[in-house]
Amino acid sequence: MIVFFNGQFVPEEQARVSIFDRGFLYGDGLFETVRVANGKPFRWDQHLRRLWTGLSYLKLELPFSPEDLTVIATELVQRNQTRDALLRLVVSRGVGPRGYSSRGTGHPSVVMSLHAAPGIDADVPRRWRLATSSVRLASAEPLSMFKTCNRLTQIVARAEADAVGADEALLRNAEGWAVEGTGSNLFWIRDGAVCTPPLSSGALPGITRAAIFELCQRLGLTCQETNIRVEQLLLSEGVFLTLSSLGMVVASQLNKQPLGHSATADRIRDAYAELLLSETQP
Amino acid sequence: MIVFFNGQFVPEEQARVSIFDRGFLYGDGLFETVRVANGKPFRWDQHLRRLWTGLSYLKLELPFSPEDLTVIATELVQRNQTRDALLRLVVSRGVGPRGYSSRGTGHPSVVMSLHAAPGIDADVPRRWRLATSSVRLASAEPLSMFKTCNRLTQIVARAEADAVGADEALLRNAEGWAVEGTGSNLFWIRDGAVCTPPLSSGALPGITRAAIFELCQRLGLTCQETNIRVEQLLLSEGVFLTLSSLGMVVASQLNKQPLGHSATADRIRDAYAELLLSETQP
Numbered sequence: 175m176i177v178f179f180n181g182q183f184v185p186e187e188q189a190r191v192s193i194f195d196r197g198f199l200y201g202d203g204l205f206e207t208v209r210v211a212n213g214k215p216f217r218w219d220q221h222l223r224r225l226w227t228g229l230s231y232l233k234l235e236l237p238f239s240p241e242d243l244t245v246i247a248t249e250l251v252q253r254n255q256t257r258d259a260l261l262r263l264v265v266s267r268g269v270g271p272r273g274y275s276s277r278g279t280g281h282p283s284v285v286m287s288l289h290a291a292p293g294i295d296a297d298v299p300r301r302w303r304l305a306t307s308s309v310r311l312a313s314a315e316p317l318s319m320f321k322t323c324n325r326l327t328q329i330v331a332r333a334e335a336d337a338v339g340a341d342e343a344l345l346r347n348a349e350g351w352a353v354e355g356t357g358s359n360l361f362w363i364r365d366g367a368v369c370t371p372p373l374s375s376g377a378l379p380g381i382t383r384a385a386i387f388e389l390c391q392r393l394g395l396t397c398q399e400t401n402i403r404v405e406q407l408l409l410s411e412g413v414f415l416t417l418s419s420l421g422m423v424v425a426s427q428l429n430k431q432p433l434g435h436s437a438t439a440d441r442i443r444d445a446y447a448e449l450l451l452s453e454t455q456p
Numbered sequence: 457m458i459v460f461f462n463g464q465f466v467p468e469e470q471a472r473v474s475i476f477d478r479g480f481l482y483g484d485g486l487f488e489t490v491r492v493a494n495g496k497p498f499r500w501d502q503h504l505r506r507l508w509t510g511l512s513y514l515k516l517e518l519p520f521s522p523e524d525l526t527v528i529a530t531e532l533v534q535r536n537q538t539r540d541a542l543l544r545l546v547v548s549r550g551v552g553p554r555g556y557s558s559r560g561t562g563h564p565s566v567v568m569s570l571h572a573a574p575g576i577d578a579d580v581p582r583r584w585r586l587a588t589s590s591v592r593l594a595s596a597e598p599l600s601m602f603k604t605c606n607r608l609t610q611i612v613a614r615a616e617a618d619a620v621g622a623d624e625a626l627l628r629n630a631e632g633w634a635v636e637g638t639g640s641n642l643f644w645i646r647d648g649a650v651c652t653p654p655l656s657s658g659a660l661p662g663i664t665r666a667a668i669f670e671l672c673q674r675l676g677l678t679c680q681e682t683n684i685r686v687e688q689l690l691l692s693e694g695v696f697l698t699l700s701s702l703g704m705v706v707a708s709q710l711n712k713q714p715l716g717h718s719a720t721a722d723r724i725r726d727a728y729a730e731l732l733l734s735e736t737q738p
Contacts, residue, residue, distance in 0.1 A: 179475065190472035191480055193461065193567045198473055199546060200607035201483020232608070233615060262554070264481060272544070272571045274607060274614040274638050285475045289554045312594045312630070317608055324606035325482035325556060326514070326599055332556040333515060348594070348630065356556050 176253045178246050178286035181237075183253055191283050197266025200274070201323040203283070204228045205264040207418050208247075210291065211454040213257045215247055220381045221418075225263070228320030234267055236282055243286075250286050258291040260419050266323065292420050301426035302415060304355070305340035306404050307331035311354075313347040313376040321378065328356035342415060344404065344428065347376045351401040358415035358423070359383040362407055363436045369410075372399040382416035382446075389445045395438065404428070412436025414443075422446045458535045460528050460568040463519075465535055473565050479548025482556070483605040485565075486510040489700050492541040492573065493736040495533050500526065502663045503700075507545070510602030516549055518564055525568075532568050540573040542701050548605065574702050583708035584697060586637070587622035588686050589613035593636075595629040595658040603660065610638035624697060626686065626710065629658045633683040640697035640705070641665040644689055645718045651692075654681040664698035664728075671727045677720065686710070694718025696725075704728045 179189035196202035206221040215221070222240045229236060238246070247261060263286050270279030309331040312318065327345075335343035335356075342355040353371050354360050359380040361370045368390050371377045390397035407413055412434045413425040422443045425433050461471035478484035488503040497503070504522045511518060520528070529543060545568050552561030591613045594600065609627075617625035617638075624637040635653050636642050641662040643652045650672050653659045672679035689695055694716045695707040704725045707715050 177475065186475070189475045191475060191477075193459065193468070193471045193473060193546070193569065195473075195480065197483075198477065198480045198548065199487065199605060200611060201479075201605055202608060202611055203480075205481065232612070260554070264475070266480065272542070274610045275618055276611060276615055277618060287475065310594070310597070312592070315592070317612070322608050323481060323483055324608045326484060326604050326606045328556045329478075329482060329484055329558060330514070330599070333558055336557055336559060 175288060176250070178250050178284070180284055183249070186287065189285065191266070192269050194269045195266055195283055196268065196270055196279065197264070197283060197323055201325070203264060203266030203323040204232070204234070205262060205321050205323060208261040208263065209418050209421070209450070210251060210256070210259040210261050210288070211450055212456055213251050214454040215261055216450055216454055217381050217385065218244065218247065220384065224320065224379065224381065225265070228322065229265070231316065231320065233276065234265065234282060236265060236284060238284060246286060250288060254288050256288055259288040260291050262287050262289060264323070300420065300423045302341040302423050303339070303427040304342055304344045304413070304425050304429070305335045305338050306429055307334050307343040307345050309334070309345060311345050311347045311376040313349060314374055315376060318376045319373065319379060332356045346404065350403065351375050352404050352407060353377050355415050358417040361386065361414050361416060362402065362410040363412045363438050364410050366411070366438065367396040367398055368438065368442070369398050369400050369402065371401055375401055380416055380418070382418055382421060385446065385449065386416055386422070386442065389442055389449065393441060393445060395442075408433065410434060412439045414439050421450060457570060458532070460532050460566070462566055465531070468569065471567065473548070474551050476551045477548055477565055478550065478552055478561065479546070479565060479605055483607070485546060485548030485605040486514070486516070487544060487546040487603050487605060490543040490545065491700050491703070491732070492533060492538070492543050492570070493732055494738055495539045496736040497529055497543055498732055498736055499663050499667065500529065502666065506602065506661065506663065507547070510604065511547070513598065513602065515558065516547065516564060518547060518566060520566060528568060532570060536570050538570055541570040542573050544569050544571060546605070582702065582705045584623040584705050585621070585709040586624055586626045586695070586707050586711070587617045587620050588711055589616050589625040589627050591616070591627060593627050593629045593658040595631060596656055597658060600658045601655065601661060614638045628686065632685065633657050634686050634689060635659050637697050640699040643668065643696050643698060644684065644692040645694045645720050646692050648693070648720065649678040649680055650720065650724070651680050651682050651684065653683055657683055662698055662700070664700055664703060667728065667731065668698055668704070668724065671724055671731065675723060675727060690715065692716060694721045696721050703732060
């Protein structure tokens with residue numbers, strides 16, 4: 175595979191960063207995972223906006239503009255002759271002097287790569303078994319607003335889920351509210367309304383999460399941000415997760431207990447599949 | 457400089473990791489910074505013990521034993537013909553499939569490098585200006601027990617300190633207690649007793665922190681773990697920070713207000729300098 179690495183398109187084997195890159199040493203960077211369908215990155219502008227908010231918070235200046243990255247993404251897809259893929263964009267602060275101070279760092283690392291995409295056919299059944307993680311997220315923590323390269327909390331939680339045969343972990347915050355999956359936002363349906371935790375709970379402002387808000391409006395569904403306990407999820411009409419790679423995934427189980435099957439969730443899933451196709455059509 | 461990288465000693469320019477290394481992508485790794493004096497790594501066994509506790513928590517298996525790493529560290533110091541340095545040991549989970557699950561990852565990356573050491577002469581005046589950071593640490597969070605490669609909280613806090621002309625940031629936890637610096641443990645002296653926050657506050661179990669406990673016992677000083685508010689630090693008899701690279705550093709200011717100068721702190725600093733020399737003598 176050809177990847178983009180610091181200004182050049184190179185075979186992936188040749189794309190290597192210094193052992194003194196602050197991404198490798200401290201996770202000092204940000205990333206985005208973007209669905210490519212019909213050769214086009216879906217909701218690319220939203221991903222770039224979130225990335226730039228994070229760059230600004232971390233005071234990390236890229237040598238590329240959003241427009242540059244758009245041109246690069248297009249060329250990357252063309253060079254790899256792929257139509258359906260996941261595009262991963264990673265930026266780190268690059269090499270600097272030893273220590274946490276970002277003084278004296280100059281050249282960020284910028285990487286773009288493509289990865290195998292899951293099928294985009296909305297009819298493929300995808301139902302996840304969830305398991306509550308013992309790991310807690312910090313709520314109202316500025317860094318939780320971005321996809322930073324500090325992902326050990328998610329890695330530990332995901333390992334717990336793997337160990338009990340679940341497909342995704344459900345993370346709670348310090349106050350005990352259910353927040354999100356390791357790589358997905360959480361939604362549930364209650365009294366016909368589509369609910370998701372507010373960002374103040376520590377949930378990532380997911381690009382797919384925002385797309386679900388739009389779809390609910392179009393479908394005439396009530397959508398609200400509210401907190402919920404894990405036990406209450408079991409009493410809801412249905413639970414689903416959203417993530418850029420797969421879009422929307424219905425949850426079938428939570429801690430080995432069955433979850434409700436909601437016709438509303440099915441409607442949203444179908445509408446999301448249509449949205450993806452319509453926005454990326456040639 | 458010659459570095460150790462995945463089984464080989466190579467010039468640092470040749471030590472490069474894959475852009476798909478989970479250290480670079482997610483900070484999925486651990487590190488230790490060890491003072492080398494008289495050609496010997498100081499308190500090496502303690503550093504390795506902390507590293508191995510973290511490896512076990514993260515279920516990360518190294519292809520090297522602690523004994524192997526000891527031999528490698530010795531050879532690294534010899535090859536670089538240095539007597540005084542900082543040794544940085546970084547391990548990451550290496551390359552694996554896309555996503556947070558650590559399934560399918562096989563070959564951790566192991567890096568050892570040497571960096572310029574600060575002077576070891578205890579008479580060199582080192583007094584730090586501290587500034588309270590707006591960033592909060594999670595308390596009672598398992599990951600805070602290890603030096604993980606997830607260091608964005610520390611990087612953001614350190615940037616705040618840099619911005620106000622301070623030498624180190626002081627971090628509080630969600631409950632508002634003072635916890636530690638970005639790369640240093642916090643101590644203060646009150647009624648002649650040497651105090652430091654308990655690990656339950658979110659403080660890192662620093663190797664130098666533990667050495668200070670030992671020294672207090674030898675010097676007949678009371679040492680206690682207790683919580684403190686930032687404002688109370690200003691009323692203490694003196695404040696100091698501990699870190700492997702510099703040992704002990706007295707704080708002269710906190711948020712631009714002067715801190716007390718304690719003869720007890722001076723005694724501990726001198727005793728620490730002696731300890732370093734005696735344990736590393738040829």
